[in-house]
Amino acid sequence: MEGIHIKPQRYYRWALLILIFMGISIYFYFNNPAATLYPPCPFLYLSGYYCPGCGTSRAFHQLLHGNIINAFNLNPLMVICIPLVAYLFVCILEPKVMRKCSISRYIFNTTFLKIMFGIILVYWIARNIKFYPFILLAP
Secondary structure, eight states, X not given: OOSOOOOHHHHHHHHHXXXXXXXXXXXXXXXXXXXXXXXXXXXXXXXXSOOTTTTXXXXXXXHHTTOHHHHHHHOHHHHHXXXXXHHHHHHHHOHHHHHHOSTHHHHSSHHHHHHHHHHHHHHHHHTTOOSTTGGGGOO
């Protein structure tokens, strides 16, 4: 078969990523971070303030059990960003997708990254404000 040129490295990367994700998913499915001796967020432990990632492990556990609303209550930014992060992984691991899709040229530029950084920063500040409705952002 002369015409077929398969790059096995690409498939190994996909396989490794899938195995890692499955391992993490199995761990979080059977181990509820809210009920086990799970280490606390270092930023929260040292400062007393929530970081943008606080509640992510508990939210991931809730998502694996189909509790989307509970996951959203724990970390809404993480739940909202799941499709974007999945798309970014596909684009990074499969360059053909990035070349064919017109959305990727908007995602992989400095303006988009600055906007995302700004959203994360505003979310970080807002979830530490102790007034309604901002208290709803706390995990």
